Amino acid sequence: MAIWCAQLSVDRWRLSQGDRAREAESAGARAQGDKGESEGEEELPTALITETAHGPRIDAVNAAGHAAGARTGQMLADARALYPGLKTAPSDPAGDLAFLEKLALWAQRWGPWSALDPPDGVIVDVTAVAHLFGGEGRLLADVERAFAKRHLAVRAAIAPTAGAAWALAHFGPRLGGGSSILAPSSEEAMMRQLADLPAAALRLDTDVLTVLRRLGLKRLGDLADITRGAINRTEAAARDALHRRFRGRKSPSANPLIRLDQLLGRVPEPLLPVVPQHMPLVQRRLMEPLRHRSLLDQVLEDLAQDMARELEAQGQGARRLELGMWRVDGEVIVRRLELAAATRDAAHITRLFAEKLEGIEAGFGIETVRLRVSWAEPFAASQSDVEEAAARHGTSLSACIDRLSVRLGPQAVRRPVAHASHLPERGVIWQPALSSFTAPLTAPNTLNIPLARPLKLLDRPEKIAVLYASPDGYPQRFRWRARVHEVARVQGPERIAPEWWRERSTTRLRDYYRIEDKQGARYWIYRSGITGDGRGGTPDWFLHGIDA
Amino acid sequence: MTKPDPLSRPKVPPLAHLSGVDVAALSKQREARWRPGLTDQPLHSEIFASARDASGAGLALALARDGLSVCEGVREQGALAEAEDRRQILWVQDKRAVELSGRPYIHGLPEEWRERVICVEAGKPEDALFALEEGLKCRDLACVIGEIAGNPRALDFTASRRLSLAAEKHGVALWLVRLEAQSDLSSARMRWRARPAVSPEPRWDAKGPGVPTWQAELFRARSHAPGEWKLAQDAKRLCVSKSPKPPAKETERPLEHTPDVPFKSSRKSRHKPAHNGNLVRATFGRSMAAVSRG
Numbered sequence: 156m157a158i159w160c161a162q163l164s165v166d167r168w169r170l171s172q173g174d175r176a177r178e179a180e181s182a183g184a185r186a187q188g189d190k191g192e193s194e195g196e197e198e199l200p201t202a203l204i205t206e207t208a209h210g211p212r213i214d215a216v217n218a219a220g221h222a223a224g225a226r227t228g229q230m231l232a233d234a235r236a237l238y239p240g241l242k243t244a245p246s247d248p249a250g251d252l253a254f255l256e257k258l259a260l261w262a263q264r265w266g267p268w269s270a271l272d273p274p275d276g277v278i279v280d281v282t283a284v285a286h287l288f289g290g291e292g293r294l295l296a297d298v299e300r301a302f303a304k305r306h307l308a309v310r311a312a313i314a315p316t317a318g319a320a321w322a323l324a325h326f327g328p329r330l331g332g333g334s335s336i337l338a339p340s341s342e343e344a345m346m347r348q349l350a351d352l353p354a355a356a357l358r359l360d361t362d363v364l365t366v367l368r369r370l371g372l373k374r375l376g377d378l379a380d381i382t383r384g385a386i387n388r389t390e391a392a393a394r395d396a397l398h399r400r401f402r403g404r405k406s407p408s409a410n411p412l413i414r415l416d417q418l419l420g421r422v423p424e425p426l427l428p429v430v431p432q433h434m435p436l437v438q439r440r441l442m443e444p445l446r447h448r449s450l451l452d453q454v455l456e457d458l459a460q461d462m463a464r465e466l467e468a469q470g471q472g473a474r475r476l477e478l479g480m481w482r483v484d485g486e487v488i489v490r491r492l493e494l495a496a497a498t499r500d501a502a503h504i505t506r507l508f509a510e511k512l513e514g515i516e517a518g519f520g521i522e523t524v525r526l527r528v529s530w531a532e533p534f535a536a537s538q539s540d541v542e543e544a545a546a547r548h549g550t551s552l553s554a555c556i557d558r559l560s561v562r563l564g565p566q567a568v569r570r571p572v573a574h575a576s577h578l579p580e581r582g583v584i585w586q587p588a589l590s591s592f593t594a595p596l597t598a599p600n601t602l603n604i605p606l607a608r609p610l611k612l613l614d615r616p617e618k619i620a621v622l623y624a625s626p627d628g629y630p631q632r633f634r635w636r637a638r639v640h641e642v643a644r645v646q647g648p649e650r651i652a653p654e655w656w657r658e659r660s661t662t663r664l665r666d667y668y669r670i671e672d673k674q675g676a677r678y679w680i681y682r683s684g685i686t687g688d689g690r691g692g693t694p695d696w697f698l699h700g701i702d703a
Numbered sequence: 704m705t706k707p708d709p710l711s712r713p714k715v716p717p718l719a720h721l722s723g724v725d726v727a728a729l730s731k732q733r734e735a736r737w738r739p740g741l742t743d744q745p746l747h748s749e750i751f752a753s754a755r756d757a758s759g760a761g762l763a764l765a766l767a768r769d770g771l772s773v774c775e776g777v778r779e780q781g782a783l784a785e786a787e788d789r790r791q792i793l794w795v796q797d798k799r800a801v802e803l804s805g806r807p808y809i810h811g812l813p814e815e816w817r818e819r820v821i822c823v824e825a826g827k828p829e830d831a832l833f834a835l836e837e838g839l840k841c842r843d844l845a846c847v848i849g850e851i852a853g854n855p856r857a858l859d860f861t862a863s864r865r866l867s868l869a870a871e872k873h874g875v876a877l878w879l880v881r882l883e884a885q886s887d888l889s890s891a892r893m894r895w896r897a898r899p900a901v902s903p904e905p906r907w908d909a910k911g912p913g914v915p916t917w918q919a920e921l922f923r924a925r926s927h928a929p930g931e932w933k934l935a936q937d938a939k940r941l942c943v944s945k946s947p948k949p950p951a952k953e954t955e956r957p958l959e960h961t962p963d964v965p966f967k968s969s970r971k972s973r974h975k976p977a978h979n980g981n982l983v984r985a986t987f988g989r990s991m992a993a994v995s996r997g
Contacts, residue, residue: 549842549873552791558837559823567824571809573817583809588821604810610764611757612808614801636755643901646911671912675899676756701805703761703915703936 156281157320158262158298158311163275164203164215164251166307168244200238203246204231214246248274259429265298270426276324278317278426285313291336315339317426318418322349322356322375342419349418350376357414358407366400367411378415435469436527437461444483444520448512451480451521455508458526459501472497472534478508480515481523488515495560495589496553497532503554507561556588577604577651579612579699606649607669609679609700616697619680623696626686630668633680635698640672648682663690669702677702737893737927739934739941742777744770745925746870747863749891751881753898754803754852759880762897762917765934767792767846767878768813769941790845792816793838795823797831799852800882819845828855832862839869839877846876854884863889886922894923900933903944916944 160166200220204211211231224237234241252273259269259277265288266279281294288294291313302309312323314337327335337348349356352375354367372378381394397412404410407417407424416422437458445451455478466473474497480488490511498504550558560568569585576582582604621633629645647668655662663684671677679700684690735741748766752759775788794807801824809817823838825831831851838847847870851858867890870877879891886894897920902913920931933944 549875550837550840552841552843555793555837555841555844556821559834562833563823563825563830567826568821569824570821571807573809579808579810585822608808608810609757610761610808610811611805612811613805638755644910644912646908669912671902673901674756675901675916675918676758677899677902677912677915678756700808700811701757702811702912703757703764703917 156265156279156294156298156311156313157272157317157324158277158279158302158309159272159321159324160255160258160275160277160302160307160309162215162217162308163255164246164248165201165217167247167251167254168201168203168215169217170306199242200225200240201242201244202231202234204243205246205248211243214248251275256429260431263429264301265294268428270428272321276321278320281313295336313337315345316418316420317424318358318414319345319349319420321358322352322418326352326356342421345419346376346379350374350379354378354411357411357418359411359414360408363409363411370397372411375415375418378411382412382415434528435462435465435471435473435531436525437465438523438525440523441521444522445524446517446520448515451512451515451517451524452505452509454524455512455526456501456505458524459504459508462504462526462528463499463501466499466528466531466534467536469531470533470535471528471531472499473504473528473530474532475528475530476504476508477527477529478511479523479525479527480521481525482517483519483522486518488521490515492561493530493565494553495556495587497534498553498557499534500554503557507557510561553589560588576654578654579608579651581654583612607702609669609677609702611701613699613701616681616699619696619698621680621682621696623682627666627682630670630680630696633696633698635678640674640676640678642670643673644671645669651681661690663688663694667699735927736930737921737924737932738943739769740773742773743926744773744876745892746874747867747877747879747891748893748895749863749879749881749886749889750895750897751884751886752896754800754882756899757804758897758899758917759882760804760807760848760850761915761936762895762919762934763848763878763880764813765915765917765936765941766895767848767876768816770876771845772940788845789819790843792820792845793823793834793841793847794820794850795825795831795834795838795847796850797825797828797852797855800850800880803852803882804850827857829857832857832866835866835877835879836869839866839875840873841875842873844875846878849877849879850882851879852882852884854881854887860888860890863891867891891923892925893921893927896920896922900944903935914938 200223201217202213202220202225203215205214206212209230213225213227213229213231213234215227216225216234220234220238220241223234223241225234225241231241231243252271255271255273255275255277259271262269262277262279266281266284269277269279272278281291285291285294288297295311295313298311299309310324310327312320312327312335314320314323319337323335323337337345354373354375354377355364356375357378359367367373367378372381381390381397401410401412404413407413413422417424439454439458441454445454458478462473462476474494476492476494478490478492480490482488490508492504492507492511494507556568565587568588570588570590571583572586574582574584617635619633619635621630623630627648629647630642632639632641634640645668647670648666649668651665651667653662653664665681665683666685667679667681669677669679678698679702680696680698682694682696684694686694748763750759750763750766752762771788796806806824807820807822809820812820823831823834825834828851831849835847835849838844866877866879869875886896898918900916900918902916905911905913914935914937916933916935918931919934921927921929923929934941935944
């Protein structure tokens, strides 16, 4: 069964307006006792628009708007030229999709599984289900009734294949209520019934439709006649030409022949069923509002244990947790927590939240506490390492990282990762501490640096005064942090050119030297530029790294 | 730790109860001079160094690698075909240490450590101590390296005792680098003072700097006599530099000196001369206790 919400976005927009409109309506209706007024108000021509590079474009129009001349896909300016009073509202494709997903789940009341048919359709498998509703006809009537209750305009069709149902729902003959049923029969019989539908009923891309229209294949029947069998040579040539034309197209939506086979059930058409996902949620309603931290801690501990059980049942671990606390006066306090790795360790969760609960204003008391997992990851049940835990009682690495990043902030706990750049400060990027476990380092991202590098790198190179043989001799002596170092040994220079593709043209090259002073302290210093490179005056010297 | 704990004293058997062999072994163990690659690795060490050079961090790194390689060697001898050590290393710095001496640079770290270091930058010394302790409690870490600048109020004897206990409970080694700090009271099992030393001439580039070399002075240790070494990190391991120098001559002194004679009095007299006599006795009593317990 295919269900097509013909005007999903408009209906959704109308319903979202509905709450406001209904309030005004009920107030107005009481005053005037006139129903026509409010209906007239609702039927103002309105278009849902998206901002594009060329100006606002119309995504959907309501019936009144359609009557006023606005069409989907038109620019708003053109529609306004036809009807200046056209109202607009922003369209919301993401919201529509989310709504459709919920709708698909809701539609599982008519069948064991359902699939999305974006942008505005739902396909439900009703194989061997219809008798529960008293036949296909009553099933469709039930669908229409249910959707009418939700104020959604809908067209539904039942057919042996998903493709045929879709075609009938979108383009089928509108008998009475707008729903149709195709009884299972042989391929030829099915094709005969569907022969009058336009080629667009095959769910094809627009460019393929254009090709078909140019070839003169406007109806399904035309296409089927050509592909079925040749009667004479011209028809055989036409069939071969058609096969050649679409031979390279593997995607069903680009190949009318595959679509036709799917429509007739010669080729299976896999659909992706929607599976409901329930985010684990546990809550406690408290008899007495809580005003003290110790009690709240107790409740939190209980919740964390409930949550751990819940997660364990689902075989998942929490990555992000939200703790909501409802106060007596209606205020909601929310604390969020993000974890470095999936966990369902109640003690760990309690401990991390305990840090976040500092300074909560309990007011007159907290009456409901709810713990919700907004991001969960599969986390297989593992045997608890009894021996090791008993022997050492150590924490795991992810627990340690969690504790550190909760107290010090996520920016404080990081891991250096090599990056493909010869510039020393760009040769390293900082990633979250546990990221490399999920995404292993890729080989091309690392450079092979043959020369020795210092153990420590200063965040910002420090300027030093250097005595050296101009223009580019070895450094003899330098002053850094108010002390003079005599250079005893030098290795270099190692010249590192600026990355011209991302820096300004005045950036100077660097000549790096590894030096050791008379005491044996080792440094990594560089001269920024050379005299006469046209990018500034006398070059400066900087101390960039300290070597062990 | 300069005085034996009065509560634990009755548990220590009097010397008469120990056999002569025990005493000999004990004194030999105590008298044994520290050298790289010893199996009894300390779990809490402090290294005092200047922030103007990276000798502290370098020596900490070298000692930590030495310790880890020893552990690996022991494990291999235990016929456990264990894979290469992939445990992480936590490197904690407080903000001031970062400002003074920079961050660890991935390309300058030893090859096998490059993908294993997790850096923590703590704003305050209190946070750094918290991070160190959490790291020590973590069983998945190979070791923890800390860098704290100066003598913050938070890092007192109690704090260092906490670190020692955590390290010894969970068996994770801590190498704490103290930049520009006075060596005040601490419970670290080994305390070093590091300064850079002139490196040996490299074989191929006589003008360039050689392998990292440090003048390392062990001025306080529980199980070893104090001493001073010139240590160098060559490609594989930490080794005592061969070049004989005036302090190195003293290191070659025979080991049968009496404990009461302060070792290297000329150097020790400069800092805390009063502790010296006590120091050796205290470690003696402690290690007795350790031996009798074990």
